Amino acid sequence: MEILSSVLEKLTLRNFLQAKLVLITVALALGCSQKPELVGTWENTTVPELVQFMSDNSGVIQGKNQQPLVFAWKETAKHSYDLDVNFQGQRKSLKGSVINGFLVLEGEGGKETYAKRRS
Numbered sequence: 001m002e003i004l005s006s007v008l009e010k011l012t013l014r015n016f017l018q019a020k021l022v023l024i025t026v027a028l029a030l031g032c033s034q035k036p037e038l039v040g041t042w043e044n045t046t047v048p049e050l051v052q053f054m055s056d057n058s059g060v061i062q063g064k065n066q067q068p069l070v071f072a073w074k075e076t077a078k079h080s081y082d083l084d085v086n087f088q089g090q091r092k093s094l095k096g097s098v099i100n101g102f103l104v105l106e107g108e109g110g111k112e113t114y115a116k117r118r119s
Contacts, residue, residue: 048064
């Protein structure tokens with residue numbers, strides 16, 4: 001009887017550890033695969049302009065009747081981003097932040113607000 005009890009205790013502990021390992025693995029996979037809130041398409045709230053953020057940290061700004069502007073972006077803090085925009089062969093910097101579900105981009109030319117498009 002003691003042998004059976006010992007085997008059951010080991011199996012229970014082993015099963016518990018395996019279940020714990022599976023849960024940790026799933027949590028890590030879900031946490032790592034979640035894309036940043038910025039990824040997707042954002043619409044300017046005042047003028048016809050779209051900003052698209054890709055998960056590979058690239059993006060495109062497309063205004064009506066304008067050439068697309070390509071940029072690279074990086075997260076600098078939670079809800080804060082830096083964009084390096086290729087504008088007519090020159091590098092222009094924009095600061096971005098997501099506030100209350102809206103994206104605000106600021107640069108030399110002022111500030112613009114964007115709302116995220118629903119898929």
